[in-house]
Amino acid sequence: MVLVKRVVMHATVVMVVLVAVVNVSVATVSMDLTKRTMLEEIIGGIANLWSRDNDEAEKPTMFNNPGNIEIGQGYAGETGDTYADRFAVFDSPQMGVRALGRDLKTKIKRFDGDLFSIINQFAPDNENDTNNYYEYVKDQVGSDTITENDLGAVVRAIIKMENKPEIAAQYLDDSIINEGLELAQMSFDAGISLDEARELLRKG
DSSP: OHHHHHHHHHHHHHHHHHHHHHHHHTTTTTOOHHHHHHHHHHHHHHHHHHHHHHHHHHSOOSSOOTTOOBSSSOOTTEEEEEETTTEEEESSHHHHHHHHHHHHHHHHHHTTTBHHHHHHHHSOTTTSOHHHHHHHHHHHHTOSBOOGGGHHHHHHHHHHHHSOHHHHHHHTSHHHHHHHHHHTTSOOOTTOOHHHHHHHHHHO
């Protein structure tokens, strides 16, 4: 939302400047060098702001938490930092994907694979459109009952639901999501980093 407001604001300023440029274009011959330089600096500054905001839209998330997993669950990879007062920050995208996978594995067992019950607890209706969320995930998975064999499909669907497309695409990169899902098959103590988890996985 903030990004959209900035883009609209900058677009509005660009329009104003362009109108000004048109109005003074007939007088450019007589415009002194100082005024011309000032106008060029204004236009250049606006271009930089526009570029910066579009770059921000493409930056990867700083939180590494594609499922918006809440703090207090002791997942490996948590840094101890939080965002929005309740969500955990992870040390890497892979460990964030892993935490989402571990959370879903627990829910699959708890609800015997009933997808609606899983989504209802993961995305409760006090803060989500749970029915829409469920229908989307079911459509992506192709079933209303799942097993751990469906974990990858469910994780991918939830990442798409929880993140802007440009952020989701980064988590869904094969090198990240595949490693995260592989790490989700092992239990690690809280405080284990990505590098430590990789070493433990290697040792089996």
